[in-house]
Amino acid sequence: MARPKAKAPARRYHISGQSIVTLDGRDIYLGKHDSPECIARYAVLIGIYQSGGLKLPEDFDPAELDHKAATLLGVADTPAQQADQPVQVQHVTALFREHIKLKYATVPQEMRRHERLCSQLEEQFGEVLAQDFGPVRLKSFREFLIREGNSGKKPLARKYINRLVRCVVGIFRHAVAGELIGIDLVHRLETLEALRNGQTSAPEVPAVEPANIEDVRKTAEHLSPIIKAMLRIQIATGARPSEICIMRPCDIDRTGDIWIYHPSRHKTSFRGKAKAIPLVNDAREAVTEFLQRAPDAFCFSPKEAMAWRHAVAAANRVTPDSCGNRVGSNRKETPKSVPRDRYDTSSYRQAIQRAARRASVRQWHPYQLRHLTATVVRAALGIEEARALLGHSTALMTAHYARESIEAATRAAAAAPKL
Known part of the structure; x- marks a missing residue:
């Protein structure tokens, strides 16, 4: 027998320190996890959801939860973003990691590129307030990419570094859509000019030649x-x-x-x-x-x-079939990699x-x-x-x-x- 649809989708903890609930495929943030305000917003939200026949109204605005939750608690309105839970760079990258699981599900190279970029941002600036990550820190991160962005291997090329910097701006732009930060931060990051040929130690990529x-x-x-x-x-x-x-x-x-x-x-x-x-x-x-x-x-x-x-290996086998391993008998049951x-x-x-x-x-x-x-x-x-x-x-x-x-x-x- 199929499990009945849950009438009250559960709250979940988000790495930003907030509670989150997903209704109709939409993520709604409720404020500091397990706080009275968060629980009140959740109660109001589920009431709206159930009264609509397990569906949110088309014109639903999460901001309306604040007033109703405050009424329920008998206090003044409280903003969804808690003052004691500031958004850090690691919260921005965590939100983006969730996003790329879907966006790049069929493009593993892009998935790996963005995962690596998020990890590098977290290592360098993870605990920095997102609002404080401006053009100066972005430039500092770019210098890090020039010095050791490829883990000590062949240095990253100038054009590729410019591409990675644009990706960083995209990571913060996604946080704007997730209501973690304001759009003004993205506008500030966009003021950093791209590296130009001859003005950086990052190498140039030689032109691609036709194969022989x-x-x-x-x-x-x-x-x-x-x-x-x-x-x-x-x-x-x-x-x-x-x-x-x-x-x-x-x-x-x-x-x-x-x-x-x-x-x-x-x-x-x-x-x-x-x-x-x-x-x-x-x-x-x-x-x-x-x-x-x-x-x-x-x-x-x-x-x-x-x-x-x-x-081919079996056809070229020199050892008689009566000796040595039988064909296919020495293969691992749980190989490290599967085609x-x-x-x-x-x-x-x-x-x-x-x-x-x-x-x-x-x-x-x-x-x-x-x-x-x-x-x-x-x-x-x-x-x-x-x-x-x-x-x-x-x-x-x-x-x-x-x-x-x-x-x-x-x-x-x-x-x-x-x-």
Whole structure:
């Protein structure tokens, strides 16, 4: 029997020192945890919730709880933010950590980047009052990133540090939405100018060069069929590594003569832009054998790559089957890491760089394939075809413009290099 819906959702302790309750998917802060004012606000809130049929009114304003709670207590109105519970930087980062669990649930690299940034902020300024974290302290944090922001490894580049500083401002902007701080603090933080070339010790990132096609071919000899197919498709289409990693059969329109891949997510999807990647010639040939699976399953799976490696190892086994370990008998029941359902850009890059070392060629990374394809197509057909293939547009396309773009992209794909 299903558990009945709770008529009075529980109060929870929030790291800011307040009580919080979630109603209709909305977080409502009640003030200092377990204080009389907090309990009174909770009682008033639940009364409103239950009288509305377990639903908050559309025009509900949390501020109205103060007056009703004060009436219940027989005292003057009390603000939701308690004076003896000042908001610190660690409270701001804690709120943001909750936010990124949902926002970056499908983007582990961004999740890790923001988690690391929150940890660094907490280590440096965790107990500082949020209102006191102004441009001077933000600049001090930026200097920390320049000195040791990468844990003693290769120094962080100037542009990347500017990006991290913008992320810090975003962390505080989210706290404004959570009613922990005022918007004036964010405006103050935004006054810090970005680092400029030649005005900082932070290094510059060298321009990304196209991958050497011969190095790519030698590397491919040491790759699993799964990664090799991903390389073939990326070279033939100029797609971004992230777009190759998330490819699924349901994202490929195979109704026409030309197959069109529509990535479920891409760099500019948040702006409402659509992207169409034609799969012709080598790309179509490479992807075909990976379409025999559930429509919403990822085409390229690390689990399949591991199974292939085990099969190769078993086929190359020298020890007779009657001796030594039986195939599969020495595998751990609880391994430290388990292959995921799909590659991400990090695991894709790492697989390629391991193969490059085995092939004794210069190190290269997947994004250089996009530059390789762009260079070849532009030399063969011109910049417009290269733009169409790579998906570089500046406005939402009309149906006519979309048709022309796909035709240009198809011509470009036919001229793209092959693995």
